[in-house]
Amino acid sequence: MAYEIIISQELGINSRQVSTTIDLLDEGATVPFIARYRKEMTGSLDEVQITTIRDRVQQLRDLDKRREAVLKSITEQGKLTPELEQQIQQAETMAILEDIYLPFKPKRKTRASVAREKGLQPLADRLLLQEKDDVSVLAAGFIDSEKGVASEEEAIAGARDIIAEQIAEDAEVRARSRKIFLDKGLFISRVVPGKEEDALKYKDYFEWSEPLQDAPSHRVLAMRRGEKEEMLYLDIAVEEETILSAIEKIYIKANNDAAAQVRIALQDSYKRLLKPSMETEVRVLTRQKADEEAIRVFADNVRQLLLAAPLGQKRLLAIDPGFRTGCKTVVLDAQGALLENTTIFPHNGAGGLAEAAKTVELLVKRYDVEAIAVGNGTAGRETEEFVRKLGLKDVTVVMVNESGASIYSASEVAREEFPDYDVTVRGAVSIGRRLMDPLAELVKIDPKSIGVGQYQHDVDQNKLQSSLDDTVISCVNAVGVELNTASKQILAYVSGLGPSLAQQIVNYRVANGPFKSRKELKKVPRLGDKAFEQAAGFLRIRHGEHPLDASAVHPERYALVEQMAKDLQANVQDLLTNEALRKQIDLKKYVSDEVGLPTLNDIIAELSKPGRDPREQFEEFKFTDGVNSIRDLRIGMKLPGIVTNITNFGAFVDVGVHQDGLVHLSQLANRFVSDPNEVVKVQQRVIVTVTEIDERRNRIGLSMKSDEKPASSRKHHDNQRKAKTPETDMASKLAALASKFKS
Numbered sequence: 001m002a003y004e005i006i007i008s009q010e011l012g013i014n015s016r017q018v019s020t021t022i023d024l025l026d027e028g029a030t031v032p033f034i035a036r037y038r039k040e041m042t043g044s045l046d047e048v049q050i051t052t053i054r055d056r057v058q059q060l061r062d063l064d065k066r067r068e069a070v071l072k073s074i075t076e077q078g079k080l081t082p083e084l085e086q087q088i089q090q091a092e093t094m095a096i097l098e099d100i101y102l103p104f105k106p107k108r109k110t111r112a113s114v115a116r117e118k119g120l121q122p123l124a125d126r127l128l129l130q131e132k133d134d135v136s137v138l139a140a141g142f143i144d145s146e147k148g149v150a151s152e153e154e155a156i157a158g159a160r161d162i163i164a165e166q167i168a169e170d171a172e173v174r175a176r177s178r179k180i181f182l183d184k185g186l187f188i189s190r191v192v193p194g195k196e197e198d199a200l201k202y203k204d205y206f207e208w209s210e211p212l213q214d215a216p217s218h219r220v221l222a223m224r225r226g227e228k229e230e231m232l233y234l235d236i237a238v239e240e241e242t243i244l245s246a247i248e249k250i251y252i253k254a255n256n257d258a259a260a261q262v263r264i265a266l267q268d269s270y271k272r273l274l275k276p277s278m279e280t281e282v283r284v285l286t287r288q289k290a291d292e293e294a295i296r297v298f299a300d301n302v303r304q305l306l307l308a309a310p311l312g313q314k315r316l317l318a319i320d321p322g323f324r325t326g327c328k329t330v331v332l333d334a335q336g337a338l339l340e341n342t343t344i345f346p347h348n349g350a351g352g353l354a355e356a357a358k359t360v361e362l363l364v365k366r367y368d369v370e371a372i373a374v375g376n377g378t379a380g381r382e383t384e385e386f387v388r389k390l391g392l393k394d395v396t397v398v399m400v401n402e403s404g405a406s407i408y409s410a411s412e413v414a415r416e417e418f419p420d421y422d423v424t425v426r427g428a429v430s431i432g433r434r435l436m437d438p439l440a441e442l443v444k445i446d447p448k449s450i451g452v453g454q455y456q457h458d459v460d461q462n463k464l465q466s467s468l469d470d471t472v473i474s475c476v477n478a479v480g481v482e483l484n485t486a487s488k489q490i491l492a493y494v495s496g497l498g499p500s501l502a503q504q505i506v507n508y509r510v511a512n513g514p515f516k517s518r519k520e521l522k523k524v525p526r527l528g529d530k531a532f533e534q535a536a537g538f539l540r541i542r543h544g545e546h547p548l549d550a551s552a553v554h555p556e557r558y559a560l561v562e563q564m565a566k567d568l569q570a571n572v573q574d575l576l577t578n579e580a581l582r583k584q585i586d587l588k589k590y591v592s593d594e595v596g597l598p599t600l601n602d603i604i605a606e607l608s609k610p611g612r613d614p615r616e617q618f619e620e621f622k623f624t625d626g627v628n629s630i631r632d633l634r635i636g637m638k639l640p641g642i643v644t645n646i647t648n649f650g651a652f653v654d655v656g657v658h659q660d661g662l663v664h665l666s667q668l669a670n671r672f673v674s675d676p677n678e679v680v681k682v683q684q685r686v687i688v689t690v691t692e693i694d695e696r697r698n699r700i701g702l703s704m705k706s707d708e709k710p711a712s713s714r715k716h717h718d719n720q721r722k723a724k725t726p727e728t729d730m731a732s733k734l735a736a737l738a739s740k741f742k743s
Helices: 003-011 015-026 031-037 047-076 082-090 094-104 111-117 121-129 135-140 152-168 171-184 200-205 217-228 240-251 257-306 350-366 380-389 405-409 412-417 423-436 438-442 461-479 499-512 518-523 529-538 555-567 572-577 579-583 597-608 711-724 728-742
Strands: 186-191 207-211 232-237 316-320 327-332 338-344 371-375 396-400 638-647 650-654 661-664 685-694 699-703
Touching: 003 015, 003 047, 015 031, 015 047, 031 047, 031 461, 031 529, 047 082, 047 094, 082 094, 094 171, 111 121, 111 152, 121 135, 121 152, 121 257, 135 152, 135 257, 152 171, 152 257, 171 240, 171 257, 186 200, 186 217, 200 217, 217 232, 217 257, 232 257, 240 257, 257 438, 257 461, 257 638, 316 350, 316 423, 327 350, 327 423, 338 350, 338 423, 350 380, 371 380, 371 423, 380 396, 396 423, 405 412, 405 423, 412 423, 423 438, 438 461, 518 529, 529 555, 555 572, 555 597, 572 579, 579 597, 661 685
Parallel strands: 316 371, 371 396, 661 699
Antiparallel strands: 186 207, 186 232, 316 327, 327 338, 638 650, 638 685, 650 661, 685 699
């Protein structure tokens, strides 16, 4: 079956859309470019659908590549039959394909291979027929001292070894066993004896069991981490009788001596070969599932953080706070260039406080500072309080999440930007620039270091990196990039560019001055027509030679817009400034084989607000005065906070005490919530109530529920909770199985 048909059926979209998308991707088009500028060709598929098609077709191609290798291997062994070839060709997943190949896969010496070398395969085949033979008489015919078979018992034992391996490698047996493990298996976690004190963060898993199919990503990853740190024992349990019964239905055909030998071999096969293999497979499968969910959560958080509201181009003062070593202070111009740096000591006594106040006031006046950014690390709240008490008129004071700033300040990127300054100055600059434009600054930092996600260091790092790259590319191209001020780091994420062309653009800009038009990009060394096609629409030039250079209208459509203006006896600039004129445009008149209404509607929307930033407007935020540490908290306090991270089990909120509090899933709203993203997003301003304070474990419990819970909401929540509760008899069976396994 062709790739486009398979994917079309899986996604429920037209096969032509899939086929066209695959062709565009194979031609080198990027996901953002296809989604934005090739809507007519794909039927207006969005980035998520296009990315899914891209990833799925790669999976199918990998499967076909492996299929070819399997066919080649079995053919070389002289064992490929028409029936076997058909099975291989029809294998729909890698797991099925590998199950089929397993009996033919070259392997080290096993008990079964030794038995085959002794000539016992015919005896095994005869036993599997389970006819009314005298097993002892059959076995006697295989006694051969030269081959190492000294007795009937040894012959029968060797035959059983062959049968055991055959059962363990049977594709149908493996498929049924895998399904039973996944459907009915249990995760069972126990604390390692003697590690109770050291493993307090895993206290919830000291005596824990739950079905594999119900275990959420965060719990699977937590248990795996506890096992890796040797704090927990983690096992996978399943009722042995269930699997043995399923296998017996396939292999036990009679009730005689031969069948009895097959049954013994079957039980040996399960315990010695199949069970360990299935446990390993299931561990891999459950980890993959947990990884996928954790990566999705992390990517969603990164997207929200990257698309956080920017303050914009403002002259600002940024402070990287500290107690003993002082607060590194920098002044940046509206483009983020460093103008001055110094260190103030507002927390080192009255003299230091007075001098610090004098310095800040002087810098604000000298550079006409419009905003002050204060990092939220050590001494952050105290420094914010110091700045606010200065009463600086018309100056916005903002606390900035500095997660990852230290990573940036020690990076090669920072050394290249500021070779003559130390890490403290670089860190302060990063804090300030992050307030101006989170996206432009955060792309310089490894997303794994910016303080969002769940267990991101435990998941498959290649898959994580791929997902994060997709997320950053999507965000950068959704916002657009100012060509004449962008760093090479953010340019590298523009559709069609990459690090090498980004550097070439910066080099050209340095040598020739600002770009005057998009078409000038074609003069950049090694930037060819394909790269220009992919990138141009996402690059902006303010006050460029062509009015549309500052918009998201692609240069390939300039002629179309110019024709619209000409038909109205106007120019393009008139279309940008005159709404009444735009309303006179009859879009149907401009529909062609290449351009349809989706693109035309995008063009009109862009003409109304050229180069508009899709991010929300910046809003000033202030933490509660006098609440600077966990010791200042009291149960029942209502506090303003900022959502810093979202996981499957809830949201973390910064209330200004250097330790984020957790709003558990059950505390996000007065109604039942299955996904925290239904209620909150990263960087959202919220009001929370303190419900729990654990200074020893440095944990804070918070709630976003309102004081009054409507009766209807309570009833709905109770019904949802009941719907999630397993039936009593099933719960009893699971508990009994867990108890049996532990004992």
